[in-house]
Amino acid sequence: MKADKLSERKQKILKAVVDEYINNASPISSGEIKAKYFDDISSATIRNELSALEEMGYLIQPHTSAGRIPSKEAYALYVDRFLDKQPLRKEEIALIENAFKDRFDEIEDIVRRTARVISDVTNYTSVIVLKNINKVVLKEIKLIDLDQHTVLLVIITDSGIIRDKVITLRSDVNLDYVRDANIMLNRIFAGKTISEIKMPDGMIEENMAEFRELYESVIAILESYAESAEDTVYMDGQSKFLEYPEHDLKTTRDFLQIVDTKERLAEIIEDDTDIEFSVRIGKDEKGGIDKCAIVTAKYMLNGKEIGHAGVIGPERMDYSKVMRVLKYITKALGEIADGGNNDKKRID
Amino acid sequence: MKADKLSERKQKILKAVVDEYINNASPISSGEIKAKYFDDISSATIRNELSALEEMGYLIQPHTSAGRIPSKEAYALYVDRFLDKQPLRKEEIALIENAFKDRFDEIEDIVRRTARVISDVTNYTSVIVLKNINKVVLKEIKLIDLDQHTVLLVIITDSGIIRDKVITLRSDVNLDYVRDANIMLNRIFAGKTISEIKMPDGMIEENMAEFRELYESVIAILESYAESAEDTVYMDGQSKFLEYPEHDLKTTRDFLQIVDTKERLAEIIEDDTDIEFSVRIGKDEKGGIDKCAIVTAKYMLNGKEIGHAGVIGPERMDYSKVMRVLKYITKALGEIADGGNNDKKRID
DNA sequence: TTTAGCAGTCGATGGATAAGATTGCTAACA
């Protein structure tokens, strides 16, 4: 099933079928192709070609008296070789830029907006998976005393992710104690990844004895972060899923189950992480959703890869548009938040 | 349509119809009721009663040769007067207790678990709306210097909610500066609700001049919190929505749209906030989802009302069970995290 | 007031039929 074996004409016909099916979601007949794409050959000829393409596995006939629809392989080939490279429309670009024109500081805020705008522009459900915190490097730890028995632990990482957690202690704490403990902890943890941090088996160093309870609490929290392999998942535009007629109740059930168990979704999306775009069509051994396609791209922010962003839609997804949008947005965001200056920036 | 006018027998019949419909989702015939609920009267008599109940608006006949199904009014009456008060089953209680047996410190963590367990036990989609932060009282503000131009603002409220936001400044900052600013800001803000805080029209006090930029940033952030009326919404078990046959594609579309626009959901749920349970059946002028019921209860934590928790399901929801579960859980959580000691507690 | 009996109504089911769409095949053609 090498694509190289396809004649020019077969390619043109196959692309025609995919393009038409993406727009109309109904099987395409030889007559339709003849009318819209070919002046010079007859529908009978096209029928022969269609028959050959079906033989090769690129097309499927739902039943004898129906036209053809593309197979998974056709979509894969389409994504690989036939993508139109039309630029994004002005309104689309305006929509994207508008979403990011305000000030914003926190990653969560940026991510939410990104999810929203991806869904708005593509008209598919968007999904963003942020890498688990234990894969990033600790830049600094801050301890803040809240009251006599509680301190707030703030974790700052190299890509700016901030997590905080309240620690409750049996012993009393005061400002000086917390400050000293903070210095001590930073000496130990700064520069390591969370997953590198282990509870030391033997004795705690002499000069740590005073901070033992606090120290153990912090370690326990970091370890629990490391253990909980759950990446954070954001979604938007879930209702868009039902705008596509092939998404019947059964498919929607699968979809909602994926939505519920976000860990599985994160696994699917982070599976092949080394390529720029990941396109998963239909359900296979490695996961996915039947009758659906999942397209994701690396999600860069401030020059760092912080996760993956993409969409979930029907197999006959408008791959071209989705990829252009993802490319545009991830590029825009890769630049937008650099160097600590988070004021508005033009995206050109 | 006063319920008082209903004879004992009518009430028993009406309850029978609702109970049966909750279990089977198909119209109930006079013969069925006779078989399962009455030995002493004939189906003809029951037919007469059914006819009367239909006349009164409590029952609906989908078509002439079908049995009856309950109307919205029947459900409302059912919730009002007919609820079984069977206790929760052992397994259900075990499930709930198990979900909360670990240590946990952060509200978000508790809320997520609560959403999960409500959905698991009831088998409906759960939803929790946390009150907007601007309705709660500021307990303390913490400033932490991150680097030369950025400080982290941590907001601690009376119910323990913590929000943080990074502030970027043009001028340099250092430890002393931040500490002094922190003391100053707490003097001004502590004890107020976020919505009370307003940017002062005239001059900033003399001794604030030094902290002007920081001060204005903090005010701006608090105001933006106050303005953004969005309450935080958590959901779980969305896929459960499709386990009920009356939830067809159209209803699911409505449901997913509500899921997408969580603000609207928050509005619906926070609408009638003064009663212990809110039961909204079907769609009316004030919102809701067609063919669905939304049941919510006040969500207490640590003695404070922090929002609402509930479920979304079909109109023929198992109201009795849902209310028992919500009562049990909100009661359990009202006790579980009191006094800063977050260790395991028995729920009895 | 209750009940048995029965006619009437309606949905669901299934078969038969017809119409329409599209293909595959064949044979002729360039």
Place this chain on the structure above:
DNA sequence: TGTTAGCAATCTTATCCATCGACTGCTAAA
């Protein structure tokens, strides 16, 4: 050898119709 016109075959979809079964509503009697 590739292309094409023509046509039979196949399958879907819609419609109609008859039948069956499930209830109800009504009537008249208990």
